[in-house]
Amino acid sequence: MIHPEQQRRAYLQAMGIDVWLPRDAGAPAATAAGTEAVAPSAGAGLDWPELRECVAACTRCELAASRSNTVFGVGNEQADWLIIGEAPGAEEDRRGEPFVGRAGKLLDQMLLAIGQSRDSVFIANILKCRPPNNRDPKPDEAAACREYLERQIELIQPKIILAVGKIAAQNLLGTDDPVGRLRGRPHDLGGIPLVVTYHPAYLLRSPSQKHKSWSDLCLAARLAGGSGA
Numbered sequence: 001m002i003h004p005e006q007q008r009r010a011y012l013q014a015m016g017i018d019v020w021l022p023r024d025a026g027a028p029a030a031t032a033a034g035t036e037a038v039a040p041s042a043g044a045g046l047d048w049p050e051l052r053e054c055v056a057a058c059t060r061c062e063l064a065a066s067r068s069n070t071v072f073g074v075g076n077e078q079a080d081w082l083i084i085g086e087a088p089g090a091e092e093d094r095r096g097e098p099f100v101g102r103a104g105k106l107l108d109q110m111l112l113a114i115g116q117s118r119d120s121v122f123i124a125n126i127l128k129c130r131p132p133n134n135r136d137p138k139p140d141e142a143a144a145c146r147e148y149l150e151r152q153i154e155l156i157q158p159k160i161i162l163a164v165g166k167i168a169a170q171n172l173l174g175t176d177d178p179v180g181r182l183r184g185r186p187h188d189l190g191g192i193p194l195v196v197t198y199h200p201a202y203l204l205r206s207p208s209q210k211h212k213s214w215s216d217l218c219l220a221a222r223l224a225g226g227s228g229a
């Protein structure tokens with residue numbers, strides 16, 4: 001296991017932070033703040049291969065017409081950590097894999113800092129298909145895709161869900177609150193602790209916010225009960 005101080009340094013270095021930041025020992029207890037439960041979905045009962053097939057053939061919304069590939073998600077099907085982002089971008093659409101661009105590289109560094117990797121966690125998105133011109137997902141698109149994500153959560157049974165960015169957080173928690181108000185405290189998604197943090201693409205644009213993201217990762221690690229971050 002990676003020592004917490006090593007993790008802290010690795011993360012801060014990866015994120016370009018060179019100031020000392022205290023680990024927030026006084027973080028809130030793991031009480032459920034969010035209330036949104038994961039409702040049983042029409043995908044209930046599908047196993048991994050069936051679910052993959054279903055997603056690959058999906059035509060539930062208009063994004064099916066413009067996508068090159070569906071982006072099912074990658075990683076460990078029994079992961080402790082489930083990372084949920086927004087939607088595939090151009091590169092993800094081309095490769096059929098989430099978070100493979102610049103933001104993805106930063107996400108990889110963030111994972112490394114908490115002793116995780118792309119192979120140890122599972123990474124998915126609110127949408128499995130790319131919205132044209134990287135526009136925000138429409139509510140009907142998110143709704144059409146939701147049961148796939150819900151089934152993935154049921155199959156994985158993660159110890160912690162990390163929602164990266166506004167779209168993921170707001171969709172999962174059913175709120176319009178901004179990330180600034182949702183981050184820094186535990187939420188609950190059908191009995192699974194959920195932590196909100198900034199999207200890596202935002203962190204690339206706003207490096208001054210990186211230390212907050214580190215604090216969120218430490219909180220998530222504590223809730224997951226594994227890493228001593």
Ligand code: URA
Pocket residue numbers: 085086087088089092097098099100103125
């Ligand atoms: N941003 C996301 O939210 N997800 C991806 O897969 C890529 C970029």
